[in-house]
Amino acid sequence: MSLEKLTDCYRGILTELDEEPGREGLVGTPLRAAKAMQFMCRGYGQSLDEIVNNALFDSDNDEMVIVKDIELYSLCEHHMLPFIGKAHVAYIPTGKVIGLSKVARIVDMFARRLQIQENLTRQIAEALQQVTQAEGVAVVIEAKHMCMMMRGVEKQNSTMFSSVMLGAFRESGNTRQEFLQLISRG
Structure with a gap:
């Protein structure tokens, strides 16, 4: 999973919700959300062995x-x-x-x-x-x-x-x- 691409996706979601990704409370949100999604989906990078x-x-x-x-x-x-x-x-x-x-x-x-x-x-x-x-x-x-x-x-x-x-x-x-x-x- 590309952190950069996921971050861009979350920035786009905020924009589509009529939010301003650059406002103070949201400045780091796209990156934080991308990191959280990587963590929550880390099983894709693991194998049974x-x-x-x-x-x-x-x-x-x-x-x-x-x-x-x-x-x-x-x-x-x-x-x-x-x-x-x-x-x-x-x-x-x-x-x-x-x-x-x-x-x-x-x-x-x-x-x-x-x-x-x-x-x-x-x-x-x-x-x-x-x-x-x-x-x-x-x-x-x-x-x-x-x-x-x-x-x-x-x-x-x-x-x-x-x-x-x-x-x-x-x-x-x-x-x-x-x-x-x-x-x-x-």
Whole structure:
């Protein structure tokens, strides 16, 4: 992403809004907004290999591993407004476990792209499955969407839930139920 081109775009947006980009309060706004957009969309410049960085470790654990309440911030691809929430991610290892922070980094990499929540949920699940070769992967995301809260229907208390269940989590109702019960505990 070219910082200079993004800055020019934001300057143009201000002009189209009948604002004066040169006025005191807005002088640095186009550059600040461009830097903010680069930061919020930094996931485009990251890869799964880079994020995981070989942080897979041998383990004889074959029980469910859950990382709960991973905060996430993303931008809706339809309105480029934020959606904010948390992801709950689980997997059942088959000889390898992934470094704990890598699960959160995978969530961030995909969240820091223009997204819809349904696709984000699937991307996280499939990436973790690809990296770990787990017996199963489950991801649940709950988020509030500014595109629904600040415009349109303006519903302030709505929360969207999405889930993707792969492998054992899809095939076994008991496994899926255990995961859902564990993440619902306060």
